[in-house]
Amino acid sequence: MSRLPQHSEKAILLLLIFALSACSSTNVGRSSGKKPGWVLEQPVNDAYYTGIGVASTSRANYMTVAKNNALTDMISEISVTISGNSVLHQLEDEAGFREEFESFTRTSLKDQLEGYEMVDSYKGKDNYWVYYRLPKQKYQRLKREKLERAKELAKNLYEKGMEAESSYDIHQALNYYGKAFDAIKPHLDEDLSIFVLNRGRINLGNALYESIQELFSSIRVQPDQEVFQIRALSGDNEPVTATVYYQGNEKPQPAEDLPFTFSFPDLNIGQTESVQSNASGNITCNIAKMAPKGKQQRIQATLNTDVYFGENSEGTILPRLFDAQGSLPLGYLTVQVRELQAYFEAEEQSFGRPGSSHPITDIFRQALTKNFFSLVEDRSKADVIVKVKANTTKGKFMEQYDLYTAWLNCNISVIHASKQTNVYSTGLQNIKGMKTGGYDMAARDAQSKAKEQIQQKIIPELRTIIF
DSSP states (O other): OOOOOOOHHHHHHHHHHHHHHHTTOOOBOOOOSOOOOHHSOOOOOTTTEEEEEEETTTTHHHHHHHHHHHHHHHHHHHHOOOOSSHHHHHHHOOHHHHHHHHHHHHHHHHOOOSEEEEEEEESSSSEEEEEEEHHHHHHHHHHHHHHHHOOOHHHHHHHHHHHHHTTOHHHHHHHHHHHHHHHGGGTSSOOOEEEEEEEEEOOOOOHHHHHHHHHHHHEEESSSSSSSSETTOSOOOOEEEEEEEOOSSOOOOESOOOEEEOTTTSSOOOOEEEEEETTEEEEEEEEGSSSSSSSSSEEEEEEEEEEHHSSGGGGGGGHHHHHHHHHOEEEEEEEEEOOOOEEEEEEEEEEEOSSSOHHHHHHHHHHHHTEEEEOOGGGGOEEEEEEEEEEEEEEETTTTTTTEEEEEEEEEEEEETTEEEEEEEEEEEEEEEEEEEEEEHHHHHHHHHHHHIIIIIIHHHHHTOOO
16 A cells, blocks of 8 residues: 655644644633533532633623632632631630631632633623633642741741840831731631741741730830820920830830820821830820810820731731730820910901901801810910901892802911911801891801811811911
8 A cells, every 4th residue: 555645644644633632622712602501500520619700791801800700709619717726716706807807818819819720711792701710639739838838938037026025126026926927817717837946836826926915915105294284286395205115024124116106096186196116215296285275185105016017908907806806005195285375356347347246256266265275355465366357248149049148258367476477377268158038147158167167177277286
């Protein structure tokens, strides 16, 4: 039997290879014909995690959306179980942290997922479907490898933290412990047992948690005075200070470089201040002068754990873990605020005539005396002079709706009495009042709106002024 020419044999071989590869194709990218079975019903396979995603083809990025939906679907098959030897199993959980952690784990799984493959896709008239799968054995192997890498990194950081703690470098110890905890954060539900020299076999999660808790419970914030006497909004006050100590096995040691945040826990003042303890452990509160006058006010100094746990947006789960246990270091400074003495000068006109009353001045006077001023009738005894000029004019009368309009403009300035310098000035312009019943009613509506702006804009701005 005669042989085919060599070029013919090669052609037949290529045809066979093409035919075999066509038979084994997964039909990825089909866009016509009958819908594949996996579109109609979720595939079940003991060897794989599977995910089906769908997106409307009207979206510009429908392929990306469908893929994300498929991975989310795949993650829903991966169970999150808390090991009996994990830190999450050990801690008390009144605040529902374990449930929050499970939610966090599912969210972060998608970012960490790898080793998956696209099996098929199908484009219909209005929607696009995609089918992904991940071998379960491969997932478990990759998970173990990540866990071992995380444990090794965390162990190294944990040992550095212990060294820093032994030399009373509390800031650096917390820094290392925080980074170690961040390394094992995705694995808090797992057994994190490791061998540590001189300590034997320990659970790294529990050891880190206990080390941080012990440091937190050993940090003390001691105000340098029982009550600080200050004057509102004054730049001449004595510093309001506290000292941060580390109470270890020996006598208390000043704690250097620890970050703290000052706030007003009992007042509706959103202003906060971030500070850092110096070599003597001192922290100084500059926002104390913003406290309103009158009774004694508390200022809270809280360790800023974001410095140690807040490297990324997901890091908030770690401060929540420790905050849930009520162990964050904090202390309180008490201030007694003496008000500034204010003398008011009012000049108000209503519809072109000097007014017999001063409604805007009265509103501003009431707001200031509520917060940090008291009134004096003698100009020579004043710390500040407050000048208010206001003018209310008539607007249109809309006869069809029986509506009267009025416009209010005012200027407010605050002058340092002894220095005769203008420390603050602002204006409220073209405030529109509208009411039935006459122009006086419309003027009162404008005054009500001015009162709201004084409370929301001017008073917060005055809190920042140093007289």
